[in-house]
Amino acid sequence: MLLRDFRTKFRESLSSIYDLQEVDSFFYLILNNFHQMSRVDLALKPDFEIDELEIQKWKNIINQLQLQKPIQYILGETEFYGLRFKVNSSVLIPRPETEELVDWILKNNSNKSKQLRILDIGTGSGCIPITLAKNLNNSEVSAVDISRDALKVAEVNAEINKVKVNFIEMDILKTTKLSETYDIIVSNPPYVRELEKQEMHKNVLEFEPHIALFVEDEDPLLFYLKITQLASKSLSEGGQLYFEINQYLGERMVQLLSDYKFRDIEIRKDIFGNDRMIFGRK
Ligand SMILES: C[S@@+](CC[C@H](N)C(=O)[O-])C[C@H]1O[C@@H](n2cnc3c(N)ncnc32)[C@H](O)[C@@H]1O
Missing domain, CATH: 1.10.8 (Helicase, Ruva Protein; domain 3)
Structure with missing residues (x-):
C-alpha cells in the first residue's frame, strides 16, 4: 500500500x-x-x-x-534540547518548559572556566543533568531520584548521549544533609496539586507516573522547602539554585527563597506567559 x-x-x-x-x-x-x-x-x-x-x-x-497513550511512550523515545532520550512509564516525559530552565542555566554559565559541580534532584529521565553535562564541558554532574526504575532509564540516556553523570537513589524528603557541596543545584520536583487534576488531560493522568507529578493540596511546597533548606547548607558561596515551579505559586516561592537568604531572586515565565522557573543565589 x-x-x-x-x-x-x-x-x-x-x-x-x-x-x-x-x-x-x-x-x-x-x-x-x-x-x-x-x-x-x-x-x-x-x-x-x-x-x-x-x-x-x-x-x-x-x-x-x-x-490517548502519549506518542513518546509508544515510540519509547523523545527529544529534549536537541538530544535523544529513552522514556517509559517510569519517567515523566520531558517538557518544553524544562528545556527553558536548562537553557537559563546554560546561558548563566556558558563562560565559566572553573569546574562546576552540579546536582539535579528528582531527575526522572535524566534530561536535565545529561543536557547540562553535554553542554558544560567542565562540569561534574550528579543526579538523584527516589525511583530506581527512573534511574535505570536515566543511566541508559547518559550512555546514549555519551556523558558521565553520577546517579544516586535517594529520597530527598528523608535526607538531612547532602554529602558534597555544589555550585549549582537544580530541581523540577513534583508540584501539581490534587486540586489541579481537573485541568489535566487524560494522556497525562492515566499514563505518566503520579509520583513524579503530584503533591498534597495542603503542602504543595514540600519539596521546595526541603530542597531550599538543603541547598542553603550545601551550595558553595555564590552558588546557584534553580527550580521549575507551579505557575500558581510564584510569589510563595520568592518568599521561600528570601526566607533562606537567597539573593538576586528572579522568576521567569514560560512561553505561555506563566510563572514557571525561579533562580536564587546563595
Ligand atoms: C516532575 S518529575 C521531573 C523529572 C525530570 N527532572 C524532568 O524534568 O523531566 C519529578 C521527579 O522527582 C522524583 N521524586 C519524587 N519524589 C521524590 C523524592 N522523595 N526524592 C527524590 N526524588 C523524588 C520522581 O520520581 C520524578 O522523577
Missing part, C-alpha cells in the same frame, strides 16, 4: 480525538521512527510503499493513540 494513501486512513482513525495538526505530527514522528524518513523525504518519494507487516505496526500504534 502507498504510505501516502495510508496517511488518509491514519488521519481518519484519529481525527475524532486529536486535531489535524497533532495527528500529522504523530504521523511524521512514526514515519521517522519506523522508516527513518522525514516529511520532505516522503514528499520526494510519493510512491513509497509499506508492506502488510508494516501496516500492522502502524495499526498497533493507532490503537494506542486511540487510548
Whole structure:
C-alpha cells in the first residue's frame, strides 16, 4: 500500500480525538521512527510503499493513540534540547518548559572556566543533568531520584548521549544533609496539586507516573522547602539554585527563597506567559 494513501486512513482513525495538526505530527514522528524518513523525504518519494507487516505496526500504534497513550511512550523515545532520550512509564516525559530552565542555566554559565559541580534532584529521565553535562564541558554532574526504575532509564540516556553523570537513589524528603557541596543545584520536583487534576488531560493522568507529578493540596511546597533548606547548607558561596515551579505559586516561592537568604531572586515565565522557573543565589 502507498504510505501516502495510508496517511488518509491514519488521519481518519484519529481525527475524532486529536486535531489535524497533532495527528500529522504523530504521523511524521512514526514515519521517522519506523522508516527513518522525514516529511520532505516522503514528499520526494510519493510512491513509497509499506508492506502488510508494516501496516500492522502502524495499526498497533493507532490503537494506542486511540487510548490517548502519549506518542513518546509508544515510540519509547523523545527529544529534549536537541538530544535523544529513552522514556517509559517510569519517567515523566520531558517538557518544553524544562528545556527553558536548562537553557537559563546554560546561558548563566556558558563562560565559566572553573569546574562546576552540579546536582539535579528528582531527575526522572535524566534530561536535565545529561543536557547540562553535554553542554558544560567542565562540569561534574550528579543526579538523584527516589525511583530506581527512573534511574535505570536515566543511566541508559547518559550512555546514549555519551556523558558521565553520577546517579544516586535517594529520597530527598528523608535526607538531612547532602554529602558534597555544589555550585549549582537544580530541581523540577513534583508540584501539581490534587486540586489541579481537573485541568489535566487524560494522556497525562492515566499514563505518566503520579509520583513524579503530584503533591498534597495542603503542602504543595514540600519539596521546595526541603530542597531550599538543603541547598542553603550545601551550595558553595555564590552558588546557584534553580527550580521549575507551579505557575500558581510564584510569589510563595520568592518568599521561600528570601526566607533562606537567597539573593538576586528572579522568576521567569514560560512561553505561555506563566510563572514557571525561579533562580536564587546563595
Ligand atoms: C516532575 S518529575 C521531573 C523529572 C525530570 N527532572 C524532568 O524534568 O523531566 C519529578 C521527579 O522527582 C522524583 N521524586 C519524587 N519524589 C521524590 C523524592 N522523595 N526524592 C527524590 N526524588 C523524588 C520522581 O520520581 C520524578 O522523577
